[in-house]
Amino acid sequence: MTAEDPxxxxxxxxxxxxxxxRPGEANHDLLLRGRALAEEPGHLPGAVLYDGPGYPYAVEEPGAATVRGELVTARPEAYQGLLAALDRLEEYVPGDPRSLYVRAARDVRRAAGGTVRAWVYLAAPRVAARLRATGTRIADGDWLSRR
Structure with a gap:
């Protein structure tokens, strides 16, 4: 399922x-500094990563390897503001077919063990179809490795 998970x-x-x-990247300090309570490495199973114009897209693909990233826990008092800021950054508007991403609740594996339900911005269906057809896949699932 690629729609928002209620x-x-x-x-x-x-x-x-x-x-x-992610830490060290352009939007980390801009949006997460002071709003994050904790950050830890994580992996999103069943997804692949595509290089976009300046940013990546995660696309669900059952049975695929994983996408590497960080789990960010927001400070309770900053949560709603951060959620709204990330929706704007990712150009996500619930129900809008023009959205580049959809926000979906998915199980993410912690590097230290176990899983946690987390919000993930996935490529919207029309974007995912285009990427599958003509996109550049990041083989190891780690956007930082493209450098």
């Missing part, structure tokens, strides 16, 4: 970030 909305979820929101 099961994840009953309580604040961490965010799984895999591109410009």
């Amino acid at each position: 099961r994840g909305t009953s309580r604040p979820l961490p965010f799984f970030v895999y591109g410009t929101l």
Whole structure:
């Protein structure tokens, strides 16, 4: 399922970030500094990563390897503002077919072990179809390795 998962909305979820929101990248300090309570490495199973124009796209692909990134837990008082800021950054508008991404609740594996439900911005269906047809896949699932 690539649409927003309503099961994840009953309580604040961490965010799984895999591109410009990772530590050391352009949007990390801009949007996460002071709003994050914790950050830890994680992996999104069943997805592949494509290089986009300046940022990556995660595309669900059952049985695929994993996408590498970070799990970011927001400070409780900053959660709603951060959620809104990330939706704007990712050009996600619920129900809008022009959205580049969809925000979906997915199980993410912690590097230290175990899984956690987290918000992930996945390529919207029309974007995912284009990427599968003509996109440049990042083989190891780690956007930072493209450098």
